[in-house]
Amino acid sequence: MREVIAAHGLSASKALGQNFLFDEQLLARIAAIPGELQDRAVLEIGPGPGGLTRALLRAGARVTAIEMDRRCLPALAELGEAFPGKLRVVEGDALKIDHRELMREPFAVVANLPYNVGTALFVGWLSGETWPPQWTSLTLMFQQEVAQRIVAAPDSSAYGRLAVLAQWRAAPKLAMKVHRSAFTPPPKVMSAIVHVTPEDMPTAVRARVLERVTEAAFGQRRKMLRQSLKGLPGAVAALEALGIDSQRRAETLAVGEFVALARTLSQT
Ligand code: SAM
Numbered sequence: 001m002r003e004v005i006a007a008h009g010l011s012a013s014k015a016l017g018q019n020f021l022f023d024e025q026l027l028a029r030i031a032a033i034p035g036e037l038q039d040r041a042v043l044e045i046g047p048g049p050g051g052l053t054r055a056l057l058r059a060g061a062r063v064t065a066i067e068m069d070r071r072c073l074p075a076l077a078e079l080g081e082a083f084p085g086k087l088r089v090v091e092g093d094a095l096k097i098d099h100r101e102l103m104r105e106p107f108a109v110v111a112n113l114p115y116n117v118g119t120a121l122f123v124g125w126l127s128g129e130t131w132p133p134q135w136t137s138l139t140l141m142f143q144q145e146v147a148q149r150i151v152a153a154p155d156s157s158a159y160g161r162l163a164v165l166a167q168w169r170a171a172p173k174l175a176m177k178v179h180r181s182a183f184t185p186p187p188k189v190m191s192a193i194v195h196v197t198p199e200d201m202p203t204a205v206r207a208r209v210l211e212r213v214t215e216a217a218f219g220q221r222r223k224m225l226r227q228s229l230k231g232l233p234g235a236v237a238a239l240e241a242l243g244i245d246s247q248r249r250a251e252t253l254a255v256g257e258f259v260a261l262a263r264t265l266s267q268t
Contacts, residue, residue: 017114019183031055045111112141138196147192210262217250238264
């Protein structure tokens with residue numbers, strides 16, 4: 001990969017959040033996280049010069065890769081030639097492209113993305129009323145601190161909206177920690193890969209209502225629920241009906257309690 005970078009004169013762009021991975025063993029281990037990929041459709045976001053892309057292709061995947069840095073396209077085209085018919089490269093901003101339209105079949109997502117783009121895509125993939133989603137799993141690199149927020153349990157400072165969003169109808173796991181020195185150039189913080197698979201959606205709950213509840217509850221996380229949920233019509237009464245003490249704070253509520261609250265409010 002270092003040769004590919006040199007041959008194409010690719011210097012890492014800070015503005016595009018480029019921190020590349022070159023270690024082939026590490027890349028093969030990452031490509032193994034989604035499980036068997038032989039002939040499976042994979043959506044990779046931000047392939048860059050193609051290190052992870054190559055590992056995915058070697059694992060037998062059919063890869064669609066969205067990259068917004070045109071400088072990477074020649075290197076990716078070369079990779080495509082080495083795996084005929086297996087790599088489709090789409091130039092553009094992954095935040096603006098309709099992934100369902102692009103893929104038109106179930107797909108696994110694999111990405112090593114800049115922090116802000118990764119979080120925005122993650123929230124998008126886990127939101128909405130349509131479930132199960134078209135993706136079969138998400139394998140995403142995050143700053144370790146964000147990865148911990150995604151898998152956090154109640155009663156911890158990392159537990160918040162992201163944890164509830166990720167856990168109420170999906171199962172996120174911390175799949176691998178990745179040391180900052182594995183990247184070129186190394187970022188300031190440690191990274192970790194989160195693997196998420198969809199689960200059954202609880203019945204009679206609207207996703208939008210659950211989002212409103214967690215937004216209000218964690219918007220004022222130090223306050224008691226009876227205070228933080230005051231602005232949501234019916235919420236304080238729903239707490240009482242469910243036997244949830246309104247003096248508790250948001251971070252003490254289990255994901256299932258948020259779901260129960262949202263279910264009650266979804267009916268009103
Ligand atoms: N996957 C490569 C690797 O692991 O070495 C590159 C990772 S680098 C952290 C992130 C890549 O995402 C860069 O190539 C960058 O150009 C690309 N990127 C950043 N924002 C993007 C966006 N909104 N849509 C598509 N690609 C993006």
